[in-house]
Amino acid sequence: MKLFMLANLSILVFWFGATTILHQTVFSTALTLPLFFFLNYWLVPGGFAWSNYQNSPKGPKLRGPVGWPVLGFLPHQMGSLAHQKLSTMATSLKATRLMAFSLGTTRVIISSHPDTAREILGGSSFSDRPIKQSAKLLMFERAIGFAPSGTYWRHLRRIAAVHMFSPRRIGGLEALRQKVANEMIVEIWDEMKENRVVGLKEILQKGSLSNIIESVFGLEEKEGSSTSNLTLMLHDMVKQGYELISRSNLEDYFPLRFLDFYGVKRKCHKLAAEVSCVVGQIVRERKRAGDFSAGNDFLSALLALPQEDKLTDTDMVAVLWEMVFRGTDTVAILLEWIMARIVLHPDIQAKAQQELDTHVGNNRLVQDSDLPNLPYLQAIVKEVLRMHPPGPLLSWARLAVHDVHVDKVFIPAGTTAMVNMWAITHDPSIWKDPSEFRPERFIEEDVSIMGSDLRLAPFGSGRRVCPGKALGLATVHLWLARLLHQFKWIPAEAVDLSECLRLSLEMKKPLACRVVPRGMMSQ
Numbered sequence: 373m374k375l376f377m378l379a380n381l382s383i384l385v386f387w388f389g390a391t392t393i394l395h396q397t398v399f400s401t402a403l404t405l406p407l408f409f410f411l412n413y414w415l416v417p418g419g420f421a422w423s424n425y426q427n428s429p430k431g432p433k434l435r436g437p438v439g440w441p442v443l444g445f446l447p448h449q450m451g452s453l454a455h456q457k458l459s460t461m462a463t464s465l466k467a468t469r470l471m472a473f474s475l476g477t478t479r480v481i482i483s484s485h486p487d488t489a490r491e492i493l494g495g496s497s498f499s500d501r502p503i504k505q506s507a508k509l510l511m512f513e514r515a516i517g518f519a520p521s522g523t524y525w526r527h528l529r530r531i532a533a534v535h536m537f538s539p540r541r542i543g544g545l546e547a548l549r550q551k552v553a554n555e556m557i558v559e560i561w562d563e564m565k566e567n568r569v570v571g572l573k574e575i576l577q578k579g580s581l582s583n584i585i586e587s588v589f590g591l592e593e594k595e596g597s598s599t600s601n602l603t604l605m606l607h608d609m610v611k612q613g614y615e616l617i618s619r620s621n622l623e624d625y626f627p628l629r630f631l632d633f634y635g636v637k638r639k640c641h642k643l644a645a646e647v648s649c650v651v652g653q654i655v656r657e658r659k660r661a662g663d664f665s666a667g668n669d670f671l672s673a674l675l676a677l678p679q680e681d682k683l684t685d686t687d688m689v690a691v692l693w694e695m696v697f698r699g700t701d702t703v704a705i706l707l708e709w710i711m712a713r714i715v716l717h718p719d720i721q722a723k724a725q726q727e728l729d730t731h732v733g734n735n736r737l738v739q740d741s742d743l744p745n746l747p748y749l750q751a752i753v754k755e756v757l758r759m760h761p762p763g764p765l766l767s768w769a770r771l772a773v774h775d776v777h778v779d780k781v782f783i784p785a786g787t788t789a790m791v792n793m794w795a796i797t798h799d800p801s802i803w804k805d806p807s808e809f810r811p812e813r814f815i816e817e818d819v820s821i822m823g824s825d826l827r828l829a830p831f832g833s834g835r836r837v838c839p840g841k842a843l844g845l846a847t848v849h850l851w852l853a854r855l856l857h858q859f860k861w862i863p864a865e866a867v868d869l870s871e872c873l874r875l876s877l878e879m880k881k882p883l884a885c886r887v888v889p890r891g892m893m894s895q
């Protein structure tokens with residue numbers, strides 16, 4: 373009996389143990405399986421947007437951070453130093469040639485190397501751009517920057533190349549650039565006399581805007597006139613547009629249409645309506661006035677196009693608005709960085725002024741025709757573009773239009789491709805002492821910055837290279853020469869070179885300086 377009870381007890385214990393284990397197993401399986409699938413899905417190089425593409429049979433594999441669950445690399449990408457974080461990450465993962473990461477459900481590759489940058493920018497495989505909701509709503513899909521790379525986009529680029537960016541037209545706009553430079557110099561001197569300190573950012577932005585408005589619309593501004601009101605309105609619109617496009621919108625990275633936490637869509641709709649009203653009004657008035665042949669502005673050129681090339685009014689508004697939008701901040705931001713470096717390095721400033729005094733003298737103003745004789749001044753601009761590229765991630769990404777291989781790695785169609793130009797221009801294996809500001813390096817070696825040399829391509833490269841690069845550079849060179857020729861620049865406080873990436877790479881703390889008249893200004 374004792375034996376029977378003992379046997380039963382052991383069966384009971386066994387049964388209890390077995391069922392407990394079974395329960396635990398069932399319970400833990402219920403938990404582990406989804407966890408296993410989730411981890412398997414998420415823990416792949418590049419994160420979970422890449423989970424279906426990391427198991428291709430042969431060939432080199434992509435490297436990249438796993439990132440956060442669901443969000444991927446979004447928390448880092450949204451920061452104001454995304455270019456630096458991506459650069460550090462690529463170096464630590466030994467993925468500078470090509471790194472994969474996820475932005476929500478969006479697959480992204482990024483190159484931090486000239487070879488792979490050339491593959492991405494140079495060919496036709498990445499000739500589209502991923503379009504953000506805000507860019508679409510602000511009409512940029514019907515302008516050059518975001519139009520898909522088909523017939524319409526080619527048509528727009530051709531028109532812009534002839535009527536907005538041709539060497540003849542850029543040369544023809546010198547008088548305008550000089551006029552705006554004169555206005556800025558007066559403003560700088562007035563501000564200096566009044567406040568003993570000059571805040572350059574506002575002055576450069578205002579100058580850039582009135583320069584581009586006049587070259588696009590041909591409206592000469594007079595104080596208190598309706599044109600001056602128009603400038604104010606457009607200034608405000610560019611600012612708002614910049615703010616909205618710079619903002620990371622979760623909707624761009626997830627296929628869900630209700631993630632508009634910041635009300636970006638509503639604000640874009642409102643701004644687009646204002647732009648259509650204001651720019652549309654200018655177009656209508658110009659049409660009513662007739663005779664477009666006399667004007668040297670882009671709007672007149674668009675209206676005078678032959679019938680087969682003509683744009684609809686809506687498309688014209690989008691293209692004109694894009695020119696104003698892109699042409700304002702890029703130039704102003706670059707010049708602010710240049711002047712920050714100028715006040716920070718008095719020896720470099722003195723050398724540039726010496727060059728101006730030798731080639732231009734002190735009895736006349738600098739002109740466009742002097743610029744080829746100012747190689748040191750041009751080297752300063754190149755060195756600033758290297759150290760502080762206005763588009764460190766080349767502003768707007770590219771999109772793979774079909775399946776393609778980059779660096780022999782398979783990249784599926786629909787992948788977003790970026791180039792980290794900041795990482796390339798700060799790479800010690802490419803540039804000697806990259807963190808040293810030394811314009812002389814470009815006197816020792818002539819490096820083209822127009823897109824053929826991917827070690828320094830601040831305007832991008834290939835078929836979607838910046839069409840405004842020659843106009844932008846002509847403006848920056850002349851204005852810099854005028855500012856250095858007429859003033860000695862001194863910092864008003866310690867210069868803070870901290871960066872803040874929004875649409876462009878801005879100075880986090882605006883530059884404050886003092887000026888002392890020199891040359892003609894001091895007489």
Ligand code: HEM
Pocket residue numbers: 493516517518529694695696698699700702703706762763766767768769830831832833834835836837838839840841843844845
């Ligand atoms: C310092 C001045 C400038 C810099 C650093 C700059 C930089 C860039 C960069 C990096 C791109 C992307 C290129 C690529 O994807 O390969 C771009 C595109 C573009 N830029 Fe500029 N830009 C400047 C001035 C201008 C100006 C003055 C205008 C017009 C008035 C302009 C209009 C455009 C347009 C329309 C595109 C889109 C091109 C396309 O998608 O086909 N840019 N720019």
